[in-house]
Amino acid sequence: MSLDLKFTYTEKKDTRSGFGDGFLEAGRKNPNVVGLCADLIGSLKMGDFQKEFPDRFFQTGIAEANMIGISAGLAIGGKIPFAGTFANFATGRVYDQIRQSVAYSDKNVKICASHAGLTLGEDGATHQILEDLGMMKMLPHMTVINPCDYNQTKAATLAIAEYEGPVYLRFGRPSWPIFTPADQKFEIGKAWKMIDGKDVTIFATGHLVWEAVVAEAMLREEGIYAEVINIHTIKPLDLEAILGSVKKTGCAVSAEEHQVNGGLGDSIAQTLSRNYPAPLEYVGVNDSFGESGTPTQLLEKYGLNAENIVKAAKRALARK
Amino acid sequence: MEKQSIEQLQKICTQLRRDVLRMVHAVQSGHPGAPLGCAEFFVALYFDQLRHNPDFKMNGKGEDLFFxxxxxxxxxxxxxxxxxxYFPVAELKTFRKLNSRLQGHPATHEHLPGIRVASGSLGQGLSVAIGVAQAKKIDKDDHLVYVLMGDGELQEGQVWEAAMYAAHHKVDNLIATVDYNGQQIDGPTDKIMDLMNLKAKWEAFGWEVNEIKEGNDMKSVIAGLEKAKSLAGKGKPVLNLLYTEMGFGVDFMVGTHKWHGSPPNDEQLAKALGQLEETLGDY
Known part of the structure; x- marks a missing residue:
């Protein structure tokens, strides 16, 4: 029997294409938008922008530290630089450059990070960063965004072009269901309650929002009504939405393609422990590196798919 | 700004040296050696070379910028x-103190006029300067971007990423300067990590290299910076190799790494100030 999903899709596409298309549109809207890429223009889907605006696009070669510094300089000169590379090289490799030249200096730089998480797939753990959200959310001044599908990523890309300040935008490689509307308005820092529920809240981010939608239908079949909240902005976190929902449901699950340590779940736990202590279960990677495999295989092996969200929801319910 | 004579500029240098020594002495921390060696460069740049406006604008459009x-x-x-x-001289007394805009290392966070990016973690400034220079090119602003780096700083890999990039992208509105004093915090650069032939290295990276051999002589620094300007705009980024002596201006501090990161005590300060005329009035 097929599941009665509250959100459905007819098409799958990678979130990086949402970024690429949003980036091109942002460039058409605002002549100050410029781009940089460290030898991954094809992978980041930045080629259309480069073709249309060659004078506003800079190939940096395989030199990410320099790319971050140049972005800070372009921002000083009044430009809105979108610096793209894989999430691994956009964070850990250049943490100090981001910290000093971008975050501490409060520069209007958009760090655009693709191929994040396990769903990068076959390239394996060297490229599957699972620590980036933690690193970025710790930086003062930094806004951290992790949209869930093509449409939301495109909307987020357009929104950050209009926001003044440093942003980390995380997206990915796999073809993924497009289940949010094309005409959505993206509000930075405003969580989106996608499905109303009363028994347990599922806070999900990135690709795992889709898994949460599937999990909600699975739980409903068993008579458990889950609320699904799409936390596309990890920082600043929408405390009101989180507390409002948990006050209603009394327990929660966090779901993210990231280490449990330092991820979205940690931020939610901090919010709950300070304001409204309630059971919270985590769906995330538990202090390990990833490995090669298909996205689906990896989400299953590392416990990040809809089935695992269902199990976590039941654990949370049992602790109420 | 009206042009000042070499003698007037030299007088500003002795005052700058006094300021530096008094500032680091007051908080018993900071780095006196290198700024003493770069006094002529700083003064030549700000009082003779830069087309700049002390009514500070972050984006620096229509101005020469220094990083x-x-x-x-x-x-x-x-x-x-x-x-x-750029800001009141009296504010120098707040250097490195709590609630000051004059942080131990430069920062924009406290909105000190003249500072456009934080620096201190080494190796990042050249990249930032290149970015600003490229923004100027997009805006068809024909002003120049200057950046100063230490010679020890060239041990950071990012500098060479930036060097490669600037030549490849023909960032020729950029004048970088290396403070070539041969010293770093743990000792002489040739003992710590030999820089070898810097001129050949930068030339191999595609830069126009301009040697300023007398980096503690005002006339020669100005002539060298004029030469650098004449080399700009010709398709290559420009690098000044500025030969200076760390600790210049104070006889017991000159030419050694020992004053790189150590302040003078009361007695040493008095002795040093005795060698530097108060020309503009201490803060």
């Missing part, structure tokens, strides 16, 4: 900024 990549020279930079009108 200090080796942020530990902050005392010297703060002195020259205040002496050229």
């Amino acid at each position: 200090l990549s080796n942020g530990h020279l902050s005392a010297g930079w703060y002195s020259v900024l205040s002496r050229s009108g």
